[in-house]
Structures are given as C-alpha cells and as structure tokens.
Amino acid sequence: MLSKKTKYGIKALIYLANSPENEPVSILDISTSEDISRKFLESILLLLRKTGFLSAKKGKGGGYYLRKNPQEIPMAAIIRILEGPIALLPCVSLNFYEKCADCSNEKECKIHNLMIEVRDSALKVLENRTLADIAYK
Template structure:
C-alpha cells in the first residue's frame, strides 16, 4: 500500500503537468485544486525539489514547475523517493535488500517465489507509467490489462497450492 504522502506527491505532479509549463503554480493553488493540506504539500514539494523533479521560483511570479517533462517522471521513481523500497518483502528490495529474519534460504522459500513475481509485475507497471500517462488517462488502460493478468496468475497459484 502506498502512503498518503506518496498519493499527494503524485497528485501534485499531475497538477503541475496539467498546468502551463511556463507559469509556476503556487503551493496554495495546488493544495486547493488537489485537496492537499498546504503544510504537508510544502514538505512534499521540497523533497521533490531536492530530488530534481520540480523547481521553485521565487518572487511575484513564483511557484513550482516540473523540472523534467512529465513523460520522464515515473510513478516508480516518485514512490521510491517518497515511500522507499518498492518490494513486498525485504529480501526482494532492489534498493534496500535485507534477508528476512525467519528465512532459512531464499531459494527454498515458496512465499518469496510468489512475491518475486508480484514485485516484478508491480515494478514493471510503476516504472513504465509516467505522470504524463496519468494525465492522459493511459494508466487506466495499463492497470486494467495488468489486473486481468494478475487475476489469471492468482488463479494459477491457487491451483498449485491446492494440488
């Protein structure tokens, strides 16, 4: 599950992607438009700025802009920045690997094998879906296709476990 902070970050980025790329958006505009608490949004935008995703301008015409094109910012990048590793188990993390405390051997762990497929599919979707895709509604199509594939795979796993 992603955090509320990650959802707010994604919503703020979609708001910036929909705005005029030459006109900075005020934090207060984004906060009202996206129903995000202003103080929380300030922290989020500061993190995004430090990571080179947005830039701020000061002064009368100040505010925030995307630093990179919306089609170059992936959901995976944002989620990893805000929430940390994208993995259902610590032994599957690509950025913060840690052996599971109760594991006798990763190659023998049936649970790990199932969740490795889940992690791979999740990362595939998140790192191939951009802020631009979300703005254009393309993410909805990807999610529907992946959900159908996930349902079929879940059924296969159930059959294997019940055999």
C-alpha cells in the same frame, strides 16, 4: 498500500503536469485545488525538489514547476522517492534489500519466490508508465 504522502505527491505532480510548461504554481493553488494540507504539501514538494523532480521560483509569481517533461518521469521513480521500496518484503527489494531475520534459505522460501513475482509485475507496470500517462488521461 500507498501512504497519503505518496498519493498527495502524485496528485501534486499531476496538477503541475497539467499546468502551463515551466510556469510556477503556488503551493496554495495546488493545496486548494487538490484538497491537501498546505503544510503537508510543502514538505512533499520540498522532497520532490531535492530529488530533482521539481524546480522552484521564489518571490511574486513564484512557485513550483516540473523540471522534466512528464513523459520522462517514470512512475516507479516517483513511488520510490515518496514511498520507498516497491517490493512488499525487504528480501526481494532491488534497491532496499535486507535479509529477512526469520528466513534461513531465501532460494527455497515460497513467500520470497511469490513476492519476487509480485515485485516484477508491479515494476513492469510502474517502469513502463510515466507521469504523462496518468496526468493526461
């Protein structure tokens, strides 16, 4: 399940993708249009800026804008930044792996093997879709 932070972050990125290229958009414009708390949106946009998805311009006419073309931003990267692991269990995560405390043998664990399939299916979709794919439809 996606958190509100992730859903709102994706909504904000879609809004920015549909804005004129490299023209800063104010937090107020995004929060009003997408019905997102301004304070909550500020923290999300700051994270997206720190991780290289966005740039910001200060002062009058300032705001946030996409740093890359939406076609170059994979959905998997957005989800990982905002949500964390894509895998449903830490023992199958590619980037956030942790051994399950209650599992003695991952190779024989039926849940582990099923969750690898689930992870791989989700990754196939998320890595092959970009922000442009969802923003422009």
